[in-house]
Amino acid sequence: MNLKNLFFSILFSTSAITVNAQAHNVSAGYEKPTDPQVLKNLEEWQDMKFGLFMHWGTYSQWGIVESWSLCPEDEDWTQRKPEHGATYYEYVQNYKNLQKTFNPTQFDPSKWAKAAKAAGMKYVVFTTKHHDGFAMFDTKESDYKITSPNTPFSIHPKANITKEIFNAFRSDNFKIGAYFSKPDWNTEYYWWSYFPPKDRNVNYDPTKYPDRWQKYKDYTFNQINELTSEYGKVDILWLDGGWVRPFSTIDPSVEWQRTIKVEQDIDMDRIGTMARSNQPGIIVVDRTVPGKWENYVTPEQSVPDHTLDIPWESCITMGNSFSYVPNDNYKSSKKIIETLIKIISRGGNYLLNIAPGPNGDFDQVAYDRLKDISSWMDKNESAVFASRAIAPYHEEDYYYTKSKDSKLIHVFHTTESKNSYLKPKSGYNFSIPDGISIKTIKLLGSNEKIKWTQKDGKIFIKDLNASPDYAAVFQLTVK
Missing domain, CATH: 3.20.20.80 (Glycosidases)
Structure with a gap:
């Protein structure tokens, strides 16, 4: 550019x-x-x-x-x-x-x-x-x-x-x-x-x-x-x-x-x-x-x-x-x-x-x-902190960052049009950055074990009990 x-x-x-x-x-x-x-x-x-x-x-x-x-x-x-x-x-x-x-x-x-x-x-x-x-x-x-x-x-x-x-x-x-x-x-x-x-x-x-x-x-x-x-x-x-x-x-x-x-x-x-x-x-x-x-x-x-x-x-x-x-x-x-x-x-x-x-x-x-x-x-x-941008950066209600060593991907879910944070009724689903394979996923601030599936370049998470404040943040460990 x-x-x-x-x-x-x-x-x-x-x-x-x-x-x-x-x-x-x-x-x-x-x-x-x-x-x-x-x-x-x-x-x-x-x-x-x-x-x-x-x-x-x-x-x-x-x-x-x-x-x-x-x-x-x-x-x-x-x-x-x-x-x-x-x-x-x-x-x-x-x-x-x-x-x-x-x-x-x-x-x-x-x-x-x-x-x-x-x-x-x-x-x-x-x-x-x-x-x-x-x-x-x-x-x-x-x-x-x-x-x-x-x-x-x-x-x-x-x-x-x-x-x-x-x-x-x-x-x-x-x-x-x-x-x-x-x-x-x-x-x-x-x-x-x-x-x-x-x-x-x-x-x-x-x-x-x-x-x-x-x-x-x-x-x-x-x-x-x-x-x-x-x-x-x-x-x-x-x-x-x-x-x-x-x-x-x-x-x-x-x-x-x-x-x-x-x-x-x-x-x-x-x-x-x-x-x-x-x-x-x-x-x-x-x-x-x-x-x-x-x-x-x-x-x-x-x-x-x-x-x-x-x-x-x-x-x-x-x-x-x-x-x-x-x-x-x-x-x-x-x-x-x-x-x-x-x-x-x-x-x-x-x-x-x-x-x-x-x-x-x-x-x-x-x-x-x-x-x-x-x-x-x-x-x-x-x-x-010490994060960097990674494509796709932003899709719908999801935002992405990565650690500087690229070993972790973080996916933020927000509800900007709402007065308070609400979990999506259909569960979370978001794209995986191109060329990335995921080993584990966890919700920051929670000890709940995340049940997730992967299909066609997307992650699907349902039945999440935790109720995050303001925004949910998922940490993805890269293989």
Whole structure:
């Protein structure tokens, strides 16, 4: 398959594309890394399958979509609430003043790590800085940060939130991912106050003001240098804001990329080389920008409708929003597990976003979902981790994976159209992957002896007494 000439179609398999979802095509032009340490890290990451994403910042106090309301674009996810400001500039000032009241005193990252680990999550990606420019780490480049005296939480012993999260999750053997926004709408080097901002892009022409753009490049370089040199081992550098890119990389077939009118080359070779020097083997994810610094691709709020032959990860919200919204509509445990099954059967990873609230904790319903997932994962984790896709991938209600050594095949049965899992009345029947001979079959999580027959390339299982939760998983031992 020639990835340089093909864009993969995307099937949106979540219940809806939410207000802040910047859905995009999977990047063409993927370049496989050549660094052995990066390849090793990437292989380990692909084995992990399930990760935790967290969008968190001062915006959680208003319960709004992260950052986007600062952007003067008339899109659903950028709508401003009148009570937060009568004019755009009043709104912006009130938004920035949220720094002065941000005090998440219930912040306890070890609690999150414990719940996520029990649910089978094995890596975490945290928003160290979103597009609004507020740093959730102790940057030296700006006073718009969690550790500033202007922020009440700065006197808390765990004030450097990014460091505390990284340390807590690392102690539970998670791989550590640093989300970082390349655009920064707070700094004069990106949104220069001499001009009004027009949209999400830089509000001046970097080719006309190269000295100012160079200061922005240095500002960005320095912050990423801080994150990759002062916060312990970092395994993933997850860069968002794909409109900050060389103009030559714009794909005019992608609608949002057509809004980029000026050169915004931030010198990813310089940034990536520095990050690799600080963190040998680090995975760099320069989202939607094809080339050597997009080590895996990241369809958002969506799942590809077929397997991809490149590393990929779907980032999907547990609720409707990436950021904290009071009384958000959380997906059911069954839906989350079925989405995980769908993703791993197509060879991908599932990065599930949970947004902390202004008090510094998750909603209880998020913990409830993680507990449900934990119960299912305890029985079925051997079918999830270190698995790879195998044809036929997906047939009707059945999904397939295999172990990396190909000695085990796992067949998942789901009932996605039902509110609860129901065994098929006629029994289970599913295809056997081509060229495979089966020696034994067992239902994970059950000691029941499986009675099965094989005919015309299919397995038939009837009279099963066990009643699995959320999804049934059969483990087939290959002869």
